[in-house]
Amino acid sequence: MRRVRTHTNPLKRFSIEVPDWPNVFEDPKLPFALEFGSSKGEFLIRHAELFPKMNILGTEIRLPLVSSVKEKIKSLGLGNAHILYGNIANRIEDFIPCGRIDRVYIFFPDPWPKKRHFKRRLITSELLLKLSQFMQKDSGIFIRTDHYSLFDSIMSACNSVSNSFVISEEPSLPIISAWEEHCLRTDRHFNKIYLKRI
Numbered sequence: 001m002r003r004v005r006t007h008t009n010p011l012k013r014f015s016i017e018v019p020d021w022p023n024v025f026e027d028p029k030l031p032f033a034l035e036f037g038s039s040k041g042e043f044l045i046r047h048a049e050l051f052p053k054m055n056i057l058g059t060e061i062r063l064p065l066v067s068s069v070k071e072k073i074k075s076l077g078l079g080n081a082h083i084l085y086g087n088i089a090n091r092i093e094d095f096i097p098c099g100r101i102d103r104v105y106i107f108f109p110d111p112w113p114k115k116r117h118f119k120r121r122l123i124t125s126e127l128l129l130k131l132s133q134f135m136q137k138d139s140g141i142f143i144r145t146d147h148y149s150l151f152d153s154i155m156s157a158c159n160s161v162s163n164s165f166v167i168s169e170e171p172s173l174p175i176i177s178a179w180e181e182h183c184l185r186t187d188r189h190f191n192k193i194y195l196k197r198i
């Protein structure tokens, strides 16, 4: 069995090659969803199966997980799902096959609770502003967290981008991530935030 570290520093050096899109997506022009932190790929795979007219690109910084998700995508023959190994937060513009992002999913990002690790947190105003550049009116970012102090920091990032996004009621989403399933099963409280592009 492959050993998977519990946490990996997202700021370590990753060398991420831009895929040759027609090699990874059957139709790179389809509407595009981006998922940060796909973990074992449960949500990514379900999304690809449920929305065949949409591509989904997952990202994950733990290599053994990426390898196993790639195997699952291949064995299921999904031409609308792909996963990248690495942190693309600073290079989003390189990873958008159709030129725009229709949906972003950030479910339960790592909390990095120690102050000296705050810079490892994924959701920042810089990330949201960067995403906004590729999102059209009424597209959106789905966020979940079960961590109180991270929730506060996410909310301040969201409030700082109020020129581009409004916090709004979430459109219905017929699938949930593995950690959301866990929270529901164990009665663990979590927050949902939906940022709608204006």
Ligand SMILES: C[S@@+](CC[C@H](N)C(=O)[O-])C[C@H]1O[C@@H](n2cnc3c(N)ncnc32)[C@H](O)[C@@H]1O
Residues within 6 Å of the ligand: 007, 008, 010, 036, 037, 038, 039, 040, 059, 060, 061, 062, 086, 087, 088, 089, 106, 107, 108, 109, 110, 122, 177, 178, 179, 180
């Ligand atoms: C708490 S898990 C949640 C997994 C999944 N999203 C879910 O809801 O079941 C967070 C995942 O995000 C990954 N991750 C953390 N920072 C990341 C980053 N900057 N880019 C991509 N993945 C990241 C972690 O390795 C981990 O697998």
